[in-house]
Each structure stands twice: as structure tokens, then as C-alpha cells.
Amino acid sequence: MTLVALLGYGRFGRAFGDLVTEAGFHLRAYDPYTEVPEAVRANSVAELVAGADLVVVAVPVPAMTAAVAEIAPHVTPDQLVLDVGSVKVRPVAALEGGLGARIPWVGTHPLFGPLSLTLAERPLRVVICPNEVHPEAARRARYFYESLGCVIIEQSAEDHDRAMARTHALAFFIAKGVIDADKALADDPPPFVPPSFQGLARTMQSVRADAGHLYRALHQDNPFAADVRQALIEALVHADRKLTSAEVATAPESLAIPDLGTRSPELHEARAHIDSLDRDLLVLLRRRADLAARAGRAKRALGHGVLDASREAELLNQRRRWAEEQGLDPAAVDDVFQAILRLSRSVQRQGD
Template identity: 50%
Template sequence: MSFAILGHGRFGQALAALLREAGHAVRAWDPHADVPPDYVADSIDAALEGASWVVLAMPVPQMDAALRALRPRLRSEHTVIDVGSVKMHPCALMDELLGDDIAHAGTHPLFGPLSLARGERPLRTVVCASPRHPDAAARTRQLFAGLGCEVIEQAPAVHDRAMAHTHALAFFIAKGLVDIGVDDELTVAPPSFQGLKNMLAAVRGDAGHLFAAIQQENPFAEEARAQLIDALQGIHRRLLAPGEDAALTIAER
């Protein structure tokens, strides 16, 4: 299969490598990044030439303008997917701007450059089908399954609500730890800290727009953050109060 990847940031690079390792043809275009000469495209049109898949790998806030610029260039043989970390906004944009004429599906690969470098398996990817293009969703599931992914099907709102309590909160906690100077390379740390190291590394390696996107573009993230802050403040108050030992027990599941 042939792919046009529009956006060659950290995830665009990682996806290009994964696709090329699987034997697919890739052309990538990004006027703001260096693309290796063996698969660089010097324009959107050059990237689209001969491609059957078009991957939107730019930051979510840029997707509206990118889709509007892309739409006149798309043909019926193209299938468009995005790889954003939130799904309601990108999926709604694709439905609005691509409509019935251009096949599309939303995706969120639950992996990135760090997890690929660590060899974490299985890779997992969420696919959000457009009601207008069930066949495109089926092709997208097959695509990611062929890359070795476990594929999860979700509605965009279900995805974003789940990500608000996982992805968004994990990055929120890690950002706070980074900002107060917690070092993920501490030599004196218990095993329970090891899980936090990956979170800290992910935030430190973030290109900037990812943290903002998963907090500001997810409509459920603000409520999740507020719930966490309220819970932490309650725990803090109980730690300062005498005779609260029973209330501080962590329940076993």
C-alpha cells in the first residue's frame, strides 16, 4: 500500500518507520520538519501522487486548516485517517469537510516513539468509524492489525472520556512532577516509582502541542483534572488530621 503522511513530527516519523518496515511505500510532507531524502515529498501534491492512504499527522489544532487545504486535492480512491490523541473534534471535522465523497476514519495509535524504542508489545490502536464510511473503518482495522496492533473500536466520545481519565491525567500528574523538579533518573527510588519514569520521560519528550492537545482539545479532561485535584486535596487534609488512619487505607481490588 502507498501512504502520504502529512506531518513529520515525532509520531509522523515513528509511523513512517513502522509502515516502511512493513513494506509499504511512504511519502511524507512537512514544511516545518526535516524528512529523510528517500521518502520526502516537496509538496502536498507530490505526497498525494500515487497514494491510497492519507495520514493526517499534524497537531490537532492545525487539522481544520490542513483539511481545508487538502480537500480540493483528494480523490475518491483516497482513504484519510488522522492519528490524533483526541477523537471527537478530528472525527467531526472529517465528517464535515470530507463528507460522503472521501472515505475516512479516526484513529489513535496508543503508542509512540518511546514505546516503540522500548519494544513494548502488543501495540494497540483505537479506530473510530465514521457512520458514513464503515468500509473505511474496516480497511483501517486491517491496516493496523497488519502492523501488529491490537485494534480497539470505540465511538469518539467514548474514546475521549476514557482518555480524559488515563492519558490526560497521566500527563497532568507527570507535568506537575516535572515542574517541581522530580527527576526520572533518581538512583534512590523504590520499585513503585518505576511506572512513573515512563510518564516523566513522555512529558519531557513531548513536542509541546501533545500536552496542550490532550488537555485542551478533550472536552472531558477539565472535569477529570478537577476530580483528581479535589481527591488529592481531600487526602492531604486527612493526612494532616489526627485519627484518620482508616480513611487513608488504599482499598484492594
């Protein structure tokens, strides 16, 4: 793949286009509703897709069916079409209905937004939803996203939307409720808020940064979101009634959030072993930090800076392979070693 055609140049489209060009791909973009830089601008859908290896549909989910219908007459069987929507069941249906068996297509969801890219958060994760109509399309999409430095998760469209209803959509729903209930608190929380609210404040900040249109898409375009919302509402109503009932005076323990460890001796024992093992891990981290400091001194002697991007990339790839050998989730292990590398860089900078 060399030329990527991007249909849609909104907040996500712009950020995604930058990621594509930084990875060395040529980019062409078209959006009749917003300004596209002249260097990458196409003047029509036909011009956009002509000669492209990959066509990325980056439009709001409600506009997906119309967008696919617009590109369908111009794409060819040697091209790949994918979407980047935050829900998958309906976009996949739009791709299948508009392109069918003639044009290779696959549904994808980059689990990052413009804020994540601005903050250079890593790793970048992407869900790919393989389909039986074009099984090879998922492999091609994986190659593309891995070329961008992304970690790939494969799920069916239905499993993806169920997971997003319970996580992404639920986070937006809770944050919207807090914002609507106390806008002043959401806009300017006091500096002395406890850690329990700090986590919620970060969620509200993230929700706002992801743009308001996403709230509608996550709830109205995800077929599983309504049931999750209803379950939460019923749980909150039940909790509220319990707080105001006579039972509080006679049985205050009924309001406690149960500690799982007190309910299971086996769990209590397992946690004790985990605590012991974590102390051993910290000893190893101390040893690793000492070695990182030694490496930092060697770098300074060579006139080299702290960051060695090629070494870090090689290290992370190797750790992911080791994780697979141990039957561990490579993406989760990648997270662990990203944190360890931050610690190592910090130790090395202290020696500057």
C-alpha cells in the same frame, strides 16, 4: 494498499513512516516545517496525495482543520484519509467537516509513540473510531494497521476521549505536577527510591519522551479532560485537609487506604482461590520452560538461533484465536503470551 501518503513528518510522523516502510508499503511524505528525506519527499500537498491509496494526517490536533482543508481539493473518493491524533472528538469533526460524504475518512489513534517503536514494544495497539458516513473506512483502516502488526480496538470518538481523559491525560497531568514541584527530583531521582516512586518516575520519563506538545493536546483538545482534572484536584485538596485536621489524632484509621479484601468476605474468598490457581499456573510455566529448553537444544543442533520470528507470530495468532473461543480479550492474552515468550527465550539463551 501500496502507497501511503503521510502529511506531517515530526517525531511521530518519522517513526510512523519507518513502521510503514518496514511493513512493505511505499511511503511519500510532506511537511513544510521540517526536513523530509529525499527518497520519500513530496514537494506539495497535491504531489503528496496523487495516486496514494491512503492519506495519513499526522499533524498536531490544533492544526487538523487546516490540514484537512488543504488536502480536500486533491483527494478522490477511492482514497482513504485517516488521522493519528491522541484525541478524537475534534479531529473526527474536522474530517467530517472537511471531507463529508465525498471522501472516505476515519479517526484513529495509535496507542504508541516514537519511544515505544524505538524500544520495539509489542503489541502495538490502535483505536479506530468507525463512523456511519463511511462504514467501510473502518474496515480498510483495520486492514492497514493489522498489516503493520497492530492490534485493533474499536470505540466511538466520545468513548475514546473519555477513556483518554481518565488515563493518558491524567498521567500527563500528575507527571507535570511532580516535575514542576521538584524538577531536580524529576531530572535525577536518587537510586534508593522505593518502588512506589519508581512507577511514577517511569511515567515522567514516558511523558517527557512523548513530547511536550502532547500535554496541551490531551488537555485543551479533549473535551472531557477538565472534569477529570477537577475531580482529582478536589480529591487531593480533601486528602490534604484530612491530613492536617484534628481527626488525625483521634481517628488515625480514617487516613488508611482501605484494603478491599477486608471489606468483602466474598472478595477475600475469591482472592484465596486466585492465589491457589496462580500456584498451579506457575507449575505449568515450569513445565513449559522445561519444554522451551528442550526446543532450544534442538535449535542449537540445527545451527538455528533462539529467535524464530515466524513461529512466534504463528503462536501468538493462534493464542489470540483460542482466547476469542474462550470469551477472553485477545489483546490481553497476547500480552500474557508475549511475556511467556520472553521467558522461553531467556531459558533457551541460558543453554547457549
